[in-house]
Amino acid sequence: MTATGxxxxxxxxxxxxxxxxMMVADMLEELGYKVAAEAxxxxxxxxxxxxxxxxxxILDVNVNGKVISPVADVIRAKGCPFIxxxxxxxxxxxxxxxxxxxxxxxxxxxxxGKTIEAALRGG
Numbered sequence: 545m546t547a548t549g550x551x552x553x554x555x556x557x558x559x560x561x562x563x564x565x566m567m568v569a570d571m572l573e574e575l576g577y578k579v580a581a582e583a584x585x586x587x588x589x590x591x592x593x594x595x596x597x598x599x600x601x602i603l604d605v606n607v608n609g610k611v612i613s614p615v616a617d618v619i620r621a622k623g624c625p626f627i628x629x630x631x632x633x634x635x636x637x638x639x640x641x642x643x644x645x646x647x648x649x650x651x652x653x654x655x656x657g658k659t660i661e662a663a664l665r666g667g
Contacts (some may be wrong), residue, residue: 553664554580556601558589558615559629560608564649568602568629568656575657586610593618600664601626602647605636613638625663 555577559565562584569579580598583589586607593601593615601619603612605628612628616638619626628646630636637646645659 552576552578553599554578554597555660556581556583556592556596556598556619558583558601558607558612559604560584560606561604564604571653571656574653575660577660584608586612586615589615590618593622598624600624600660602660603628605630605632605638605646611638613640616641616644625666627659627663 555572557565557568557572557579559568565582565584569582572579581592581596583592584607589607589612601624603616603626605612616626626644628637628641628644629649629651630646631649633648634642634646637644645663647655647659
C-alpha cells in the first residue's frame, strides 16, 4: 500500500514503547512516508518538535505517564497537522485536542494510512 500523492512526506513520531515505535516507523515506511524524527519521552519530543522540520506528527497521548499536550502545543504553533495514537479512546485525549484525529491502539496499516492522508489533506 502506498500513500497516494503524499508519498515522501515526513513524519515526527512520539511513542514511549520502543517496540511500538519501531513497528509504527516500519508501517510509515511501507506507506511511503519517511520518519523525520522519533522521540520516546516528553523532553526529547519538545526539543525535536521545535528543531525538526516535518509534515505531520503522530503523538502517543501518554508518554511515560505524562500527557503529550506541551508537545502538541508546539506542533500546533508551527501550523503542522498531528494525530494522536491512544489506547484510551477519545476520552483519553487532552481536552483541548479532542477535535483532532486519533488512532485507537493497536491500529492496522490501512487505518494509519487513511488517518494520515485525511490529516494531511486537512480533513
